[in-house]
Amino acid sequence: MEKTLGIDVGATKIEWALSRGGKIEKGAKINTPHSKKLLLILKKIIKVSGAREVGVCLPGFVQKEKASLLPNICGVKNIDVKAELGKAGGAKIFVENDAKCAALALWRKRGMKKDDDFALVMPGSGIGGAIVRGGRLVRGSGNCAGEFGHMKFLYFGGGANKISAGVAGSKNFFEWEQICGGKGIEKKFDSVVRRNGANKSKILRKKSAKEIFESKSALEKKVAGEAAEFFGVGMANIANALNPKEIIVAGSLSNAYMGKHKKQVMRTFSQNAIEPAKKVRITKCSLKNPSLAGALLLCKKERKINSFLGL
Numbered sequence: 527m528e529k530t531l532g533i534d535v536g537a538t539k540i541e542w543a544l545s546r547g548g549k550i551e552k553g554a555k556i557n558t559p560h561s562k563k564l565l566l567i568l569k570k571i572i573k574v575s576g577a578r579e580v581g582v583c584l585p586g587f588v589q590k591e592k593a594s595l596l597p598n599i600c601g602v603k604n605i606d607v608k609a610e611l612g613k614a615g616g617a618k619i620f621v622e623n624d625a626k627c628a629a630l631a632l633w634r635k636r637g638m639k640k641d642d643d644f645a646l647v648m649p650g651s652g653i654g655g656a657i658v659r660g661g662r663l664v665r666g667s668g669n670c671a672g673e674f675g676h677m678k679f680l681y682f683g684g685g686a687n688k689i690s691a692g693v694a695g696s697k698n699f700f701e702w703e704q705i706c707g708g709k710g711i712e713k714k715f716d717s718v719v720r721r722n723g724a725n726k727s728k729i730l731r732k733k734s735a736k737e738i739f740e741s742k743s744a745l746e747k748k749v750a751g752e753a754a755e756f757f758g759v760g761m762a763n764i765a766n767a768l769n770p771k772e773i774i775v776a777g778s779l780s781n782a783y784m785g786k787h788k789k790q791v792m793r794t795f796s797q798n799a800i801e802p803a804k805k806v807r808i809t810k811c812s813l814k815n816p817s818l819a820g821a822l823l824l825c826k827k828e829r830k831i832n833s834f835l836g837l
Contacts, residue, residue: 530577530825584607586602623654649777655674663835711749736778751787755793758794
């Protein structure tokens with residue numbers, strides 16, 4: 527029985543799993559290299575695995591299995607990923623956006639229903655997303671439907687009624703992931719620490735977003751609280767615009783937003799959602815790594831999966 531390989535490329539780590547007959551045989555993870563070293567590492571993983579079919583999911587804009595831009599991985603732009611990785615031992619390569627792969631895995635776990643209807647939000651280093659309507663993935667004309675992390679907020683700093691991050695060329699406009707994604711939170715915390723007069727020599731290391739969310743210190747709580755408030759506002763925007771039956775939260779920061787800080791998230795969600803949208807269910811993803819599970823499913827030759835993906 528031939529082996530299939532699923533690879534989930536994240537902004538900070540690459541995780542992969544080898545499957546035979548639908549059963550996971552082994553898996554591993556490493557730190558994500560940036561620039562063109564990424565392709566070299568992926569080729570090595572594929573070659574060593576001996577897999578004949580490989581599903582790869584990427585955190586960014588994927589069009590016709592080409593990576594036009596991976597915002598949180600430096601030096602990866604306009605690369606024909608399928609063609610490049612196909613050179614590694616002749617394996618058949620399937621390439622897709624990571625959130626869309628996660629949506630595929632969730633749709634399958636939920637019973638592959640023809641009327642399934644949900645929006646997926648994935649806060650991690652950035653914020654990915656996907657939309658499922660009528661049991662099918664919504665792609666949009668450029669395969670970027672569901673890129674919720676790039677919603678813009680007018681931000682002046684401090685609290686949920688004012689914002690604090692900015693996109694180049696836009697004085698006070700910030701993307702949702704710049705405020706609520708891991709990299710944005712870490713940058714914000716570093717800025718707050720310096721504004722509060724912390725001596726550089728006393729900063730032993732930068733804190734990760736997860737550490738900031740888990741901390742009980744005043745500065746960390748302030749930054750985490752603001753991120754949670756704006757996460758709720760962004761969720762309300764999604765509910766208002768799409769009115770799905772359910773919004774599912776996955777990603778490495780899902781435990782923070784749907785755990786310790788859920789009350790803050792739900793409060794600003796309720797304050798900013800229009801009345802009918804307040805009925806949208808908000809749940810935490812039950813799969814450990816839905817993107818990796820979806821990457822493996824890309825290799826399956828099932829009619830229902832192809833229909834879901836619009837192939």
